[in-house]
Amino acid sequence: MAHHTIATACNDLARALLTVERELATDRRTSPEDQLKVPISGFLTAVGNARSSQVNVVTEHRQLSGDNVEGVRLDMAVKNGRGQLTGHLELKSPNKSANPYRQSGWSKHDKKQWKRLENHSNLIYTNGWEWTLLRHGAGHPLAHIQLTPNPEGELPENQMEELSNLLDQFLSWKATSPSSPKGLADQLAPLTRWGCPQIVDTLLSCLGVKQRFSYYNFDQRAGLRNRRGLPSRWT
Structure with a gap:
């Protein structure tokens, strides 16, 4: 500064x-x-x-x-x-x-x-x-x-x-994208509590479609979206 x-x-x-x-x-x-x-x-x-x-x-x-x-x-x-x-x-x-x-x-x-x-x-x-x-x-x-x-x-x-x-x-804090669905779930679970949809979207957008589906299948804690499907922009 x-x-x-x-x-x-x-x-x-x-x-x-x-x-x-x-x-x-x-x-x-x-x-x-x-x-x-x-x-x-x-x-x-x-x-x-x-x-x-x-x-x-x-x-x-x-x-x-x-x-x-x-x-x-x-x-x-x-x-x-x-x-x-x-x-x-x-x-x-x-x-x-x-x-x-x-x-x-x-x-x-x-x-x-x-x-x-x-x-x-x-x-x-x-x-x-x-x-x-x-x-x-x-x-x-x-x-x-x-x-x-x-x-x-x-x-x-x-x-x-x-x-x-x-x-x-x-x-200067920025979210980083973990390499595994489990790591992503661990990181996003606390973030979702504080109203951070932009950060969540940024992290998930770093993953491929298969990884995103793997994350949703794995995650039992984050509760980010309805697990019936991903947003259309990800498919």
Whole structure:
């Protein structure tokens, strides 16, 4: 990323978060997570501009009917310039941990929600100050950073660099196509839970017709489409 641009975006975020904290301190009726959506959405857009790539942020990303996991509404979805889903962000109150492996301040609801989200393929937990990048099968955070601004709302250079690297990993994530039907089923099963039809279509389009039929015959978990037949464009 362009150093000056990302530094400006990070410091703008820090100042916005300090403002949110002051507002929350004077009005406890306000939802902490809701107050984070605007500054974090703006920050991600600025990061996309720094990477010369469009970032579109959608809030309250509800799951489609028929998804394997119901009752999970992700706070923010990030899409690229082509409208393809890159990943999700789950927001936490600033007084709660944003690291699922250190659940300080978490309620029973938070813990139950993480059980449903732990298979996500590209997910960030954040409370604004703490950022954790998570992926299915890792068993630990892929990247983690705790931001500590100075009284003027400026972040140390090393923290900005770490946050930049975390977001580079998140925004550059791409699905890969496994070589076997079993591998494909294992990869697509968690993806289908988070409303990723574009990613699923991309993966399946990499296979030949026979491999696609083999996948559908094999898969008992992904539940991607009605198994009475493949879409006509694949035949």
